[in-house]
Amino acid sequence: MPDDLILETRDVVKEFRGFVAVAGVSLKVKRGSIHGLIGPNGAGKTTMFNLLTRFLPATRGSILHRGEDVTRLPAAQVARRGVVRSFQISAVFPSLTALENVRIALQRPLGTSFRFWAPARSLSVLDDRARALLGDVDLAALADVPAGELPYGRKRALELATTLALEPEVLLLDEPTAGMGHEDVGRVAELIKRVAKGRTVLMVEHNLSVVADLCDTITVLARGAVLAEGSYAQVSSDPAVREAYIGSAA
Amino acid sequence: MTGRARRVWSGQAIFVAWATVVAVGIVAPFVVYPVFAMNVLVMALFASAFNLLLGYSGLLSFGHAAFLGSAAYVTGWAAKSWHLPVLVSMGAGVAVATVLGLLFGVLALRRSGIYFAMITLGLAQVVYFLVVQMPWTGGEDGLQGIPRGTFLGIDLGNSFAMYYFTYAVFLAAFWLIQRTIHSPFGQVLRAIRENEPRAISLGYDVQRYKLLAFVISASLAGLAGSLKAVALQFATLGDVAWQRSGEVVLMTLLGGMGTVLGPSVGALLVVTMENYLSSLGSWVTVITGTVFVVMVMAFRRGLVGEIKALFARRS
Ligand SMILES: Nc1ncnc2c1ncn2[C@@H]1O[C@H](COP(=O)(O)OP(=O)(O)OP(=O)(O)O)[C@@H](O)[C@H]1O
Ligand SMILES: [Mg+2]
Numbered sequence: 001m002p003d004d005l006i007l008e009t010r011d012v013v014k015e016f017r018g019f020v021a022v023a024g025v026s027l028k029v030k031r032g033s034i035h036g037l038i039g040p041n042g043a044g045k046t047t048m049f050n051l052l053t054r055f056l057p058a059t060r061g062s063i064l065h066r067g068e069d070v071t072r073l074p075a076a077q078v079a080r081r082g083v084v085r086s087f088q089i090s091a092v093f094p095s096l097t098a099l100e101n102v103r104i105a106l107q108r109p110l111g112t113s114f115r116f117w118a119p120a121r122s123l124s125v126l127d128d129r130a131r132a133l134l135g136d137v138d139l140a141a142l143a144d145v146p147a148g149e150l151p152y153g154r155k156r157a158l159e160l161a162t163t164l165a166l167e168p169e170v171l172l173l174d175e176p177t178a179g180m181g182h183e184d185v186g187r188v189a190e191l192i193k194r195v196a197k198g199r200t201v202l203m204v205e206h207n208l209s210v211v212a213d214l215c216d217t218i219t220v221l222a223r224g225a226v227l228a229e230g231s232y233a234q235v236s237s238d239p240a241v242r243e244a245y246i247g248s249a250a
Numbered sequence: 251m252t253g254r255a256r257r258v259w260s261g262q263a264i265f266v267a268w269a270t271v272v273a274v275g276i277v278a279p280f281v282v283y284p285v286f287a288m289n290v291l292v293m294a295l296f297a298s299a300f301n302l303l304l305g306y307s308g309l310l311s312f313g314h315a316a317f318l319g320s321a322a323y324v325t326g327w328a329a330k331s332w333h334l335p336v337l338v339s340m341g342a343g344v345a346v347a348t349v350l351g352l353l354f355g356v357l358a359l360r361r362s363g364i365y366f367a368m369i370t371l372g373l374a375q376v377v378y379f380l381v382v383q384m385p386w387t388g389g390e391d392g393l394q395g396i397p398r399g400t401f402l403g404i405d406l407g408n409s410f411a412m413y414y415f416t417y418a419v420f421l422a423a424f425w426l427i428q429r430t431i432h433s434p435f436g437q438v439l440r441a442i443r444e445n446e447p448r449a450i451s452l453g454y455d456v457q458r459y460k461l462l463a464f465v466i467s468a469s470l471a472g473l474a475g476s477l478k479a480v481a482l483q484f485a486t487l488g489d490v491a492w493q494r495s496g497e498v499v500l501m502t503l504l505g506g507m508g509t510v511l512g513p514s515v516g517a518l519l520v521v522t523m524e525n526y527l528s529s530l531g532s533w534v535t536v537i538t539g540t541v542f543v544v545m546v547m548a549f550r551r552g553l554v555g556e557i558k559a560l561f562a563r564r565s
Contacts, residue, residue, distance in 0.1 A: 053451065079453035091448040093441045104441045105452050107434055113454070114462060116435040117426075123434055166452065 005067070006031040006170055006200050007052060007083065012061030014047050014224075021047045023224035024061065029170070034192070034201045036215035036232075038208070040244055043221040045204040046088055049172050052202075053085045054078045065170075082169030086176065088204075090155040094148025098139055098158050101147050102130040105165035130165070137161045137191060153184035160188070164195055171195070173203040177210055189213060212236075220244070263558070264428075267510050271424065275417050284409040288481040290521045291420045292474050297501040297513030298427050299470030304499075305508030306431055307463040308443040312367040312495050313354060313374030317347040317468040319490025320377060321475030326393040326485040327386060336399040336406065340476035347472020348465060350377065355464035359457055371492060378490045392486030396479050406480070416481045423470055428510065430466060439463055500542055506552025515554050 007029040014022040022044045029035045037045050050056040052063060054075040062071045070078055079085075093101050106126045107113055115122075134140050137157040142150060147158055156176060163171060176192065177185045189210050192201065196214075205211050211218060212232045220227040220235050222244040228235045235241050278287040296318055303309045321343030328339035358369040381387050388394070398406035406412045430436050442449045442456050449456055479485045488494060497520060505516025520538065527534045549556040 055447065055450070074455070075450045076453050076455045079451055084453075085451050087448065087451070091445055091451070093444040093448065095444060096437075096440065100437065104437060104449075107437065108453055110434070112434045113438050114435055114459075116430040116433045116462070116466060118433045118435075119429065120432040120437075123437065162452070 004030055006065070007202065008064040008067075009048075009052065010062045010064070012048075012051055012063060013059045014044070014051055014056060015059045021224055022051065025221070025224070025226055027219060027226075029200060029202050030217070031200055032198075033216045034196050034203065034214050036211045036218040037202060037204045037221060038206070038211060038218060039221035039227070042223075044224040045221055046174055047224075048221070049085055049174055049204065053083060053172060055085075079166075082166075083172065084163050084166050084168035084170070085172040086159050086163055086174055088174040088178065090152065090159050092147035092150075092155050092158055092162070095146055097144050097146055098134055098150065098161075099127065099130050099143040101158055102133050102162050102165050103127070105162045106130060108166075133161045133165050134158075136164070138187070153180045153188075156180065156184075156188065157191075160191065160195075168199065170200045170202065173201065173205075175204050175206060177205065177207050185210065208236075263561075264510070270511070271421070271514070275421070278417075279410055279413045284413040285482065286521070286525055288413055288416045289478075289525070290518050291416050292478040292481060293498075293501065293517035293521050294514035295420050295423050295477065296471055296474035297498055297505070297517045298424060299467050299474060300498045301502050301507055301509075301513040302427055302430065302470070303463055303467040304502055305512075306436065306443065307439050307460060307467075309460060309464065310367045310499070311354075311358070311370040311464070311467070312492070312499070313358075313370030313372075313377075314468075314471050314498050315490050315492060315494035316354070316374035316377040317351055317471035318475035318478070318494060318498075319381065319485070319487075320350055321347040321472035322479040322485035322489045323381060323387055323393060325476040326396040326479040329399060329480065330393060330396050331386075333397070336401055336480055339399075340473070340480065343476035343479065344469055344472045347475065348469040351465045351468020351472070352461075354468065355461045359460055359464065371495065374490070374492060374495060378487070378492070381487065381490050387485075390487065392484055392489075393479070394484050396483045396485065398480055398483065412481055416477055419473070419477055423473055424514075427470065431510075435459070435462070500538070503552055504542060504545055506555030506558070509552065509554040509558060512552050512554035516552065519553075 005028050009025055009027045011024045011026055012022060013024050025048065037048060039045055051058050054073055058071060062069055065081055065083055093104065103123055103126050106129055107123055112118055112122060131140060131143060134143050137160055139154060139157055139161060142154065147155060150158060177188050185207060193214060215232065218232055218235050219229045220241050227244055228238045228241050300314050303311055324346045325339045325343035328334045328342045354370055354373050357373065358366050361369060398412055400406060401415055404411050406415055438454060438459050442459055446456055475489060501516035501520045502513045504519055505514065506512030523538050524534055527537055551559055
């Protein structure tokens with residue numbers, strides 16, 4: 001049943017000046033699932049994210065959201081359709097406070113973002129919601145700290161809060177636990193599980209215990225192609241997958 | 251520093267900035283020649299408009315003279331040949347600068363970084379060429395003897411009256427720039443400057459925000475040009491020349507880009523040097539050049555930027 005699929009690629013190819021980073025990937029992400037995208041370094045996972053969110057144009061192939069072709073839409077428009085990504089390297093607005101970071105996401109639907117004559121306090125109607133979102137990721141106490149001064153794990157949490165402020169239908173998370181201490185990893189994994197309710201999550205993740213714990217379906221990429229797909233038990237027992245992982249020492 | 255202290259501090263900083271600007275502006279014509287003071291104000295407005303783009307949107311335009319100069323010529327012509335009231339003449343100048351700003355913005359924003367800067371420079375050169383070619387601009391002489399007219403029955407021919415008129419316009423524009431920086435729109439601009447991909451991923455059409463910032467900046471640069479034509483009573487090729495575009499970069503960096511007062515301080519420095527050193531002839535450029543190099547090496551953040559950093563460390 002096709003409308004069961006919220007996000008789909010058909011034979012999508014991405015070449016960088018002759019170098020093939022993604023070599024004809026057909027990915028099917030089911031609505032409501034937590035879908036893992038794993039694979040050794042340089043497999044093309046981030047490139048897949050860039051293609052899905054239109055941050056990079058596909059060389060060939062097509063991308064569908066809710067069955068509609070979005071292969072040529074501008075990136076911002078894909079985001080407004082509810083397909084929102086995070087970044088492998090934490091993406092915050094460093095000089096803005098944590099609260100202001102979340103407010104940037106909240107203010108767009110307000111429709112006043114072009115009002116250069118409106119006073120700063122016109123945004124304070126969003127403060128309560130922003131604080132609630134920060135509370136969800138245990139950042140309430142740090143609301144007035146500039147994002148650039150937050151420790152790494154807290155930045156990632158802030159990024160998640162900002163993304164969630166858009167109430168996205170599909171969340172694309174690129175290594176949400178990378179570079180985190182053990183405690184933060186557990187906390188973020190719990191958070192993802194919680195926010196995934198009623199949403200679809202596609203996540204790139206190197207921490208396999210997080211993947212095993214969270215993901216319903218896993219796609220393994222290697223050298224730009226799909227190597228295996230299925231549940232964690234299925235892909236982890238696949239000999240080709242084992243070889244790819246041992247081969248890259250991941 | 252806690253968030254509350256930070257807010258109080260930034261509130262104090264804004265108050266201090268305003269109090270300084272207002273106090274200095276009121277006494278200025280009693281301390282220096284009004285014409286000199288007006289020249290400083292006009293350039294301060296020009297640099298503040300430029301800073302809205304460079305400091306708060308991260309876009310380096312190298313063609314801002316086109317907006318200043320075209321507005322100066324149009325205002326001068328409207329006042330001199332059509333005898334239009336001063337506000338109408340100035341409005342015409344600003345309108346032309348705004349339209350030019352839209353045109354420049356649409357074309358230049360197709361590229362970024364150095365290519366963006368070069369497109370603005372190229373387009374400004376086209377405007378320069380047009381000004382040289384068109385018969386009504388007076389060629390090498392420019393427009394001279396532009397009448398100041400009256401405002402609310404007050405004769406602006408009087409230097410003090412003209413000064414306070416200029417000052418009022420400056421304050422209004424300065425206020426609008428502050429308001430813009432802190433508006434919902436200004437927040438988005440900051441977000442785009444700090445992390446453009448992230449702003450896109452949050453659904454912002456960043457090009458449209460940059461275009462609006464460019465147009466506002468061009469309009470205000472035009473307002474500076476219109477004001478200059480009326481206050482100093484002439485418009486010359488120097489106002490549309492590329493050197494003027496370079497000078498505004500210099501003023502902004504000297505004072506501190508991305509600071510509220512920096513561009514005005516930079517304008518004061520540059521205009522003062524040009525004015526008091528003018529007897530030295532072409533050595534002025536050597537001296538301003540040297541001062542610029544030394545200042546940028548010593549104070550990377552500009553004068554106001556360094557002072558701000560100093561206070562931020564101490565508190
Ligand atoms: N903009 C680009 N220009 C040229 N080559 C690129 C570009 N982006 C990615 N690549 C190349 O494409 C390949 C896939 O990169 P990608 O970032 O998608 O890998 P990844 O699976 O996300 O790896 P990692 O686990 O290290 O994040 C790599 O060989 C990379 O060098
Ligand atoms: Mg990656």
